Amino acid sequence: MFLSAYERLIIKRYLLPVKGEGFIFIAAIFSFFAILLGVWALVIVMSVMNGFRAELFDKIVGLNGHAVVQGYDGRLDDWRDVLREAKATPGVTEATPLIEQPLLANAQGRVGAVLVRGMTEADIHSNATLGGKVLAGNLRDVTAGSGRIAVGSQLAQTLGLSVGSPVSIINPAGRSTPFGTVPREIGYTVGAVFEIGVFEFDKAYVVMPMADAQSLMLSGDSVGMIEVTTTDPDQVRDILQPLAQKVAGRAVITTWEQMNASLFEALAVERVAMFVILSIIILVAAFNIVSSLIMLVRTRTRDIAILRTIGAERRSILKIFLTIGTTIGVLGTIAGLILAAIFLYFRQSVVRGVEFLTGQNLWDPSIRFLTELPSKPDPFEIFLICAIAIVFSFLAALYPALKAANTDPVQVLRYE
Template identity: 40%
Template sequence: MFSPFERMVAGRYLRARKAEGFVSVIAGFSFAGIMLGVATLIIVMSVMNGFRQELVTRILGLNGHINVYSLSAPLEDYSIMKLQIGDVPGVTSVSGIIESQALMTINGYSTGVMVRGMTRDDLMKKPVLSDHFIEGEPADFVGYSAAIGRLMSEKLNLKIGSTFTLVSPKAKVTPFGGMPSSRTFTVAMIFDVGMYEYDSNFIFVPLDAAQAFYQMGKAVSSLEIVTKNPQHLNTVKRDISLITDGVAGVYDWRDNNSSFLNALQVERNVMFLILTMIILVAAFNVISSMIMLVKDKGRDIAIMRTMGATRRSMMKIFILTGASIGVVGTFVGTALGIAFALNIESIRQFLQGLTGTELFSEEIYFLSKLPAVIDWNEVIAVIAMAFTLSILATLYPAWRAARLDPVEALRYE
């Protein structure tokens, strides 16, 4: 595609002499701009992918893929419905749960919490929970016991064996009127799932204890369904809706978290668009540096033309010169971005130790670690976009060089 002559001349133009230092400086800034733009785009998109994957993984690990809620009252006789749903192709498990709010009081301090009642077997089927118990034994999860998060235990100074009181929002009828229902629970296990909302606000209790506490008898508030593929639920959801038609509503994890997932997608798209501007600005720098190079090398171009070089050769020389800046900048930026994304948590810890500030707050970002997941399709798209912009940026300066008239260029030499 490029002859040895064209490669030689382009290489000489890239290695500018002292007299052409200003052109070289602009070319260097163009290289740095493309490198930083590509690296920043890969890093930010990897972090956005990491956020989505970590949050979705934890949401799916702590909640069912599909939930069946009663349209009016708690699900009283749900055993037949549970068996029917369990036979639906794609369903791996169905379990009854109780989930409701309560007021937690300890040593005069009160705070609102979310209480989830489920059996010990169902609790241990969730790897996100069962693999992250840092204290306590599953065998102790019986009676009026509870599993709480690490942040809640630290905030309220609760340890294994500590007790606290839960007050139900549902009043208990007495001869003296409605009285709040309360019960004392014992901390049996402490978990740390790395998600602020759950580690600080959720309490898991045995299903029978939750039924007694909320005065629900043998009923449950919903059925939690786990499927083989949480990303493709439409067919399973439709089959379950036929079973529960008129009795209960069916909602999947996408319905329950739609606003959150949409916000992530919008933010991801906007960040991609904004950071693409960095590469675009760097491409304009390439145009500037190449136009100045053509202006500076007008005499050389004229001499090469008079010695037999064609306009096509002149155009290819300057395309190769400008594209080399973009290609090398893209490759270096890609390597830098991938290396940064793969070690982003270590880099964050280092910067926090260096500056003494918290760069990634659990309360704001919901995660205890900064995640990054590299999507290689996105990396390829970024590389292709940077290549394309780099080559397009060289076309006009190369065309100017090819159109240069040797007579006019040498007239005043």
């Protein structure tokens, strides 16, 4: 849609406030801010929800892999053969044995439920999720036979632990004696405190070398599962299908989708629902554009009639009012994107500021899983949001523009 010089001049004059017509300008400003708020809200909400899903996926998969191969009775006695078969499977990038068992911890009279995780020393020292944020100590101090373990930050806070603190791990399934089963209790020293960033993990995880975990759980040389990482987490079932056939009858393969199905499905449904609901804000803004343009057309009817009389085509009048409505939408969209980018950049500071003003904890990790407000803008979604805002603005301007273009100069100027 190309505009001539006089069309651009008229558009500029109609967009700017004129003496005696400030109300119309205010209505246009309201339309601008409505589009701005709609785009701002949509970009922020969708970016935060994308970030929430991405952070959860990175943390969960970074700690548990894309799938686990687990024995039917919770034990893999022939785990070395399974490990060799897993590593030989095309598409598998990494496979490592694990032991994971819920137990009890006792420190200075405080008792809490923990999830003991036995890992190879190499995996403890190189795991990016564990090593991403070590708050105290050093993971390299956690070695087999050293008696040192690593604990999550929330667990350390609950039990009052720090580096060097003694802690006892209690295994209720201890040894059988003539007097019954005696729980097995072994003392350890905290060698490192880590923060994964997922509250459920940080409040329960105790990481120790594989040999120490086997001794604590009296599991001999067996392990609980084998963690598998693949080249493509979305195709993990197809990649591990050959391995599933090889271990059939001995073990079962559980993918990350199956382990966290309810959580990620709920996020997907909420994401779609929020997009639809917040799009209504932009729709309301489009109705504001309709009302402001209708008022503009009504007040400019004489001007339009004069333009038609001196030779302006209906097409020109249509372009003028379509451009005015679309311009409001484009300017509001650009301003909304800028405001959303600023908000997302300073999102954590904004959250802390609101918490300070209200005295309320807006981001409780025990409820929201993650310790910080995440964000991951999706370029395609942002483009879609902008397209929706601009298309709604164009459609909103269409009816007033058609009414203006169909103005009959004879009827308007009859009594002039």
